Amino acid sequence: MHKINIVFFSILFILFSCSTRAQTENKAIPAEPSSADKSSMLFNTNTADCISLPFGYPDLSKRTTADTTLSIIQDEHAWKQINALKFETPIRKELVSLPEEYDVYLPFSRNTDEKYDRIRMASGFLCRRDYALHFMAVYNTVRYAEPFIEKIYLISTKDNKPVDMKRIYLHHEGEMGFSRYTLFHIGKDNIISLQDYEFTEGPFRLQPMQQYQVLPSGKFARYYDKDGPYQDEEEQGTVKNHLKEGKWLEFKANSSAEMQKHPEFTDPYTYVEAEYKNGLPTGTWKFYKLLQKYDEETGAPIIKTRKKGPLIYTETYKNGIVQK
Incomplete structure (x- = not known):
């Protein structure tokens, strides 16, 4: 994102x-x-x-x-x-x-x-x-x-x-x-x-x-093909009418995180508490530092080590459009 x-x-x-x-x-x-x-x-x-x-x-x-x-x-x-x-x-x-x-x-x-x-x-x-x-x-x-x-x-x-x-x-x-x-x-x-x-x-x-x-x-x-609970390595939440609905957790690379403005981001990954309505962003999204360990040989993140770090910033959405 x-x-x-x-x-x-x-x-x-x-x-x-x-x-x-x-x-x-x-x-x-x-x-x-x-x-x-x-x-x-x-x-x-x-x-x-x-x-x-x-x-x-x-x-x-x-x-x-x-x-x-x-x-x-x-x-x-x-x-x-x-x-x-x-x-x-x-x-x-x-x-x-x-x-x-x-x-x-x-x-x-x-x-x-x-x-x-x-x-x-x-x-x-x-x-x-x-x-x-x-x-x-x-x-x-x-x-x-x-x-x-x-x-x-x-x-x-x-x-x-x-x-x-x-x-x-x-x-x-x-x-x-x-x-x-x-x-x-x-x-x-x-x-x-x-x-x-x-x-x-x-x-x-x-x-x-x-x-x-x-x-x-x-x-x-x-x-999404199926309605109901959904979870993979990058996100988890509820699917309704094939679209994201309600509260979601997302663990993704985020180039919106400005390293100079937010030196807390030692890497570009964020732990996001998101919300959707009819598939579009809504409400207040909270962006936390994603704490995770990496495989020493491949450099890939170790999924089971992921957890929420400190809150860095928030965004407010309405009908899929960011308000602030």
Whole structure:
């Protein structure tokens, strides 16, 4: 969960001034575009460009080894679908700011890095009664002979205005051949499945799959297959109507924790007492230092040693939007 705050798409309108957290934060403040920008103000609404479901990489839940992951990364059918989106509408670098290394939510914060100098919107989009979902690609144009799509974001809109955003695809090439991937699948039931993979000097790492749905408001919310009590290594709470509901405990890396402002954070992990209503943050969230021990050989946290440390700060939410 990340701290973010931006000017989003001057070609659309100027969005948001906000403070922390990676859910979705602050209210949109429309601005009258210049006459030169009006032609590019709107997202594509031509129903002839609506795409059908399912879409993306199939059988993500079955790709559990390095070999099967490589085979799906190279899946030609999935790439034909992605290329059919037609990422042909360029966005000037100065008109969009992307704050993240691997994750992003609206609104954004920091300035666009030099490697984000090719950003394009797709013509193809997902048409829904209450909202639409548009695709934006960020091309990596450094270090490699040919630019390639490094990230794809899914932007939800209502009345042709952006509401929320989530990165659904990642192809990150690091040093020494290390790489990270996020692959996605959007089913006929409109559930968005995301699977993270990591190839490093250590063993192949497969992160738990996460699923999302888009609420009638246009906001993304975590989706769970079953209702009732839920618990894994990162969170625990109650699921109602496939969404988070009520009090939750979350143990996650949190880049919102400013190390200079809060030197108590010797690492970026927090113990969070959170609250949700219909899948969206609500009420007062309390952020504590997460006390935990680490495996001396792998550096991985030892889950059974986790406990709550001192309270560091709080955030207040209403309808998924941070108030303070």
